[in-house]
Amino acid sequence: MGSIGDFHAVTDASKCLVGKVPWWKDAVFYQIYPASFKDSNGDGWGDIPGVLSRIDYLHELGVDVVWLSPIFESPQADMGYDVSDYQKIYAPYGTIEDVDALTSACHERGMKLILDLVVNHTSIEHEWFKESRSSKDNPKRDWYIWKPARYDGNGQRLPPTNWRSYFAGPTWTWDELTEEYYLHLYAPEQPDLNWDNADCRKAIYENTMRFWLDRGIDGFRIDTVNKYSKRTDFVDAPVSDPTSAHQPAPEMWCNGPRIHEFIREMRQEVLEPYNAVSVGELSNTPHPAQVLPYVSAAAKELDMVFEFSMIRLGTGDGFGAKYIYQPFPLSRLKALTSTWQTFVEGTDGWTTVFCENHDNGRAVSRFGDTSSPELWRRSAKTLALWQTTLTGSLFLYQGQEIGMVNMPTTWGIDEYKDIESSRFFLEAVKSGDASRVEAIVGGLQILARDHSRIPFQWDTSPNAGFTVPGAHPWMRVHDNYRDINVARQSGDASSILEFYRTLLPLRRKYRHLFTHGLFRLLDPMNEALFVYMFQSR
Ligand code: TEU
Numbered sequence: 001m002g003s004i005g006d007f008h009a010v011t012d013a014s015k016c017l018v019g020k021v022p023w024w025k026d027a028v029f030y031q032i033y034p035a036s037f038k039d040s041n042g043d044g045w046g047d048i049p050g051v052l053s054r055i056d057y058l059h060e061l062g063v064d065v066v067w068l069s070p071i072f073e074s075p076q077a078d079m080g081y082d083v084s085d086y087q088k089i090y091a092p093y094g095t096i097e098d099v100d101a102l103t104s105a106c107h108e109r110g111m112k113l114i115l116d117l118v119v120n121h122t123s124i125e126h127e128w129f130k131e132s133r134s135s136k137d138n139p140k141r142d143w144y145i146w147k148p149a150r151y152d153g154n155g156q157r158l159p160p161t162n163w164r165s166y167f168a169g170p171t172w173t174w175d176e177l178t179e180e181y182y183l184h185l186y187a188p189e190q191p192d193l194n195w196d197n198a199d200c201r202k203a204i205y206e207n208t209m210r211f212w213l214d215r216g217i218d219g220f221r222i223d224t225v226n227k228y229s230k231r232t233d234f235v236d237a238p239v240s241d242p243t244s245a246h247q248p249a250p251e252m253w254c255n256g257p258r259i260h261e262f263i264r265e266m267r268q269e270v271l272e273p274y275n276a277v278s279v280g281e282l283s284n285t286p287h288p289a290q291v292l293p294y295v296s297a298a299a300k301e302l303d304m305v306f307e308f309s310m311i312r313l314g315t316g317d318g319f320g321a322k323y324i325y326q327p328f329p330l331s332r333l334k335a336l337t338s339t340w341q342t343f344v345e346g347t348d349g350w351t352t353v354f355c356e357n358h359d360n361g362r363a364v365s366r367f368g369d370t371s372s373p374e375l376w377r378r379s380a381k382t383l384a385l386w387q388t389t390l391t392g393s394l395f396l397y398q399g400q401e402i403g404m405v406n407m408p409t410t411w412g413i414d415e416y417k418d419i420e421s422s423r424f425f426l427e428a429v430k431s432g433d434a435s436r437v438e439a440i441v442g443g444l445q446i447l448a449r450d451h452s453r454i455p456f457q458w459d460t461s462p463n464a465g466f467t468v469p470g471a472h473p474w475m476r477v478h479d480n481y482r483d484i485n486v487a488r489q490s491g492d493a494s495s496i497l498e499f500y501r502t503l504l505p506l507r508r509k510y511r512h513l514f515t516h517g518l519f520r521l522l523d524p525m526n527e528a529l530f531v532y533m534f535q536s537r
């Protein structure tokens with residue numbers, strides 16, 4: 001691609017002009033999970049100098065934009081998705097100067113850098129929350145969502161609503177000091193900010209966004225972007241899980257009444273003046289009609305979003321049954337691909353292409369067959385072909401390009417470090433139902449977020465080249481690292497890595513058919529073949 005300007009002409013191999021399009025439509029994005037990519041100082045935790053040392057690897061692969069998962073100061077209750085200071089770097093990742101150096105290194109190569117913007121919630125350790133919880137009349141009290149308790153007929157204290165959080169348990173935590181509950185859609189360590197408060201919104205724009213854009217980064221992947229506006233009546237959700245006191249309630253706090261107003265404001269006030277690219281994470285929003293308003297160019301909200309129907313295949317639901325694995329036929333994968341490929345046709349919206357991220361198991365283990373080296377290789381290449389031909393902006397996740405697989409099923413539950421995995425496991429154990437524990441463990445072995453978070457496999461040296469030999473990586477290195485790694489695949493024409501290196505230039509060359517094409521699914525009910533074609537737009 002090579003174009004750094006706002007727009008560039010999209011031409012196909014036969015010089016057919018597709019039109020002037022924003023640069024990010026043709027860009028290949030690559031997500032780095034910094035704790036697990038490359039450790040430069042032997043503390044077993046990946047860091048920014050480590051990323052910098054591999055920037056040419058990404059450049060040569062054909063990556064245009066690097067997306068770094070959160071690197072900010074954090075107590076790491078949820079791997080940095082709990083930020084305690086948006087302007088400081090979590091020390092094990094390095095320094096702010098390291099981020100500047102990475103930004104420059106990207107720009108020198110014609111690449112861009114985007115950061116993860118986590119502003120639905122902060123950490124409980126953030127100064128804003130410390131102030132907010134200190135007294136009911138603190139000026140920042142209303143920057144978070146505080147509610148009084150309810151009491152049942154026996155005088156027993158109850159949370160304000162019956163909502164279940166993503167990480168099991170209630171969305172409310174009682175705070176002794178001021179005797180009120182605060183809301184957290186995720187862990188108790190992640191209190192939700194109150195976007196209805198205009199001062200709070202201004203502080204977010206200034207403190208978390210302009211600060212980084214002023215330092216030269218190119219945009220944001222925006223975490224949980226559709227949860228800033230909640231319904232304000234705070235009522236119980238209908239009981240859909242009679243076994244639990246806490247009920248899934250996304251209709252209460254997702255895509256709420258002011259959400260489009262907030263996102264438009266964020267764009268006008270911050271993103272647009274900096275010409276920053278935005279890709280929002282849009283969970284619990286599975287209908288095209290709901291998604292389009294977020295990505296319509298005329299609506300001036302987000303450039304792109306991640307819609308999760310396909311990547312959630314196999315999960316029970318987003319809540320209590322998430323890790324009760326649900327097998328699915330190929331026709332379901334095909335139908336979802338078709339829906340989310342075509343939903344922008346005839347509109348001014350745009351779509352994204354991805355099959356992995358840090359919140360899901362490895363695609364080759366979920367959608368492929370890893371029972372033999374040959375089937376593993378063919379599966380990973382099939383996924384590569386599928387992803388690199390689809391319409392929209394392409395997002396790759398670290399390790400996808402070498403076919404990294406899920407952690408072995410022989411590993412015990414102790415190797416699962418993620419807060420979500422631990423809480424679901426604990427919830428099952430507490431239920432006293434052995435079959436539930438077994439089902440959850442089985443589901444985690446396929447779907448857990450941990451699988452994508454183990455150290456990146458660079459070479460055959462001890463610790464897979466992720467960190468120095470003898471160091472203790474924060475997550476266990478996969479047993480298969482001597483077989484699956486970058487060094488082994490580089491230069492091997494039959495490898496998955498070289499297949500990606502071949503496909504990405506082809507995607508560019510035939511961008512009128514792939515990135516900008518019209519996807520047409522053929523033979524939709526065939527459970528053995530996935531056949532599709534593209535037409536030029
Ligand atoms: O995820 C938001 C989210 O709601 C999910 O889609 C996520 O996959 C999770 O597993 C829900 O069960 C984002 C981040 O990507 C995730 O890593 C964080 O844990 C979460 O926000 C909270 O910040």
